[in-house]
Amino acid sequence: MEALQVNGRRIFFFGALGGLLFGYDTGVISGAILFIKDDFGLSPFMQGAVVAVLLLGAMVGAALAGPLSHRMGRRRLIIIAGVTFTIGALAAAAAPSAGVLIAARFVLGLAVGCAALVVPMYLSEIAPTEIRGAVASMNQMMIVIGILVAFIVNAILASSGDWRLMLGLAAVPSLVLLLGMFFLPETPRYLVQQGEEASAREVLEEVQPDDAPHAEQPEQKIREIREIDEKEQEGGWAILKARWVRPALVVAVGLAVFQQFVGINTIIYYAPTTLTQAGFGSDAAIYANLVIGALNVVATIVAIRIIDRVGRKPMLLGGVIGMAASLTVLGVTSSVLSQPTSTSDPMAWITLACLAAFIVSFAATWGPVVWVMLPEVLPLGARGPAMGVAVFGNWAANFVVSQTFPVMISGWGPGPVFLGYAVMGVLAFIFVKILVPETKGRSLEEIEASLQRKAGIADDDRQEEAATRRRVPQTG
């Protein structure tokens, strides 16, 4: 039985590796761009293009991955993301011109967007209910480790300025991911949907921890999935118009978009710049950035430990209070105190403390919880396309924030900008309080049934809509 548990852990580990590449590829560019711009003589516009094209690729990758995850399965799609990551990393490292580099970063973006969708879905569907929060948080754990490794690589290679090595190193974990995924199973939900119940039973037995007090029986689980599957018929985009999908879709898109609108990536992508503007020298800013990356990892470990006990909703509410409070302190102090010129100025340290408090509040809550909850709240029959919309929304919001932040800072200064993100935090609090359900300790099938009940949608509606869809061929 011990061997089975180790096997379960291996599945969770390799399943989550796509998150590492998401983190590394988004984190590495902040350091690499300093040297790329000199090598290729890039204008500010072209520098922005090299950085931002990955986010555009991720939007497209997420939109494509939704329906594909239904057609070809979760596992095969992770393998495709792995191949794309490897090609993108090697092409970026070898790019002879800025044009090729931009194209390679777009390809990497496709893989990042695809992984952002399919990795949480894979982990959530394969994990037993009682540890699903912790298993699905492995995705975020890998993202933050990827970001920290990228910051460390940037700091080590800064003296040589070897940006090609910085970008090319991403090929190592992508090959490990590829090799690992060849030996991993498909998720039980997808297998049941495909009528492969014997394989689904084997996977369910393999991942179930043997010390679980209320272990779910594979037979019962398969029956629940089959019941849901019979009521719904997953289709392409057209399924998103169905009335029974709407309440869950609103929750998922809201969580995905607010995760970005609270301003997390103004720190992940721009902390060194903010810190130099707050009086730190460039070397000190790089080290302070490493501290931020390390806090990001440590607070994520805390989240994994508590998520299946405390529950998702209290974490989202508590986290956003912490984030809004640190943004308010930063916004107010930068508005009333004069611009610092060195680290002897208190404003330098207030800035670092506020960024650190924000990162801890985010990493212990909204970072993992949002990626855990997206597949949890979305009904099986619409999970692929609906995740596509939510994850697209996450990258689109990320693009808007990271493109407008430098412009707003130079136009209005940091005070009003950080206060603006604090207001977003207040809106996120209200959204969670009113609309987001608790999902801790409930099976994906129970969550789906209760969301439908809450929205006043009877089982019959789903069956009827599914039957109509079967009669009327869909174009979407």
Ligand code: BGC
């Ligand atoms: C977010 C990313 C962010 C990262 C920071 C993730 O949950 O989706 O946009 O860069 O956390 O740790």
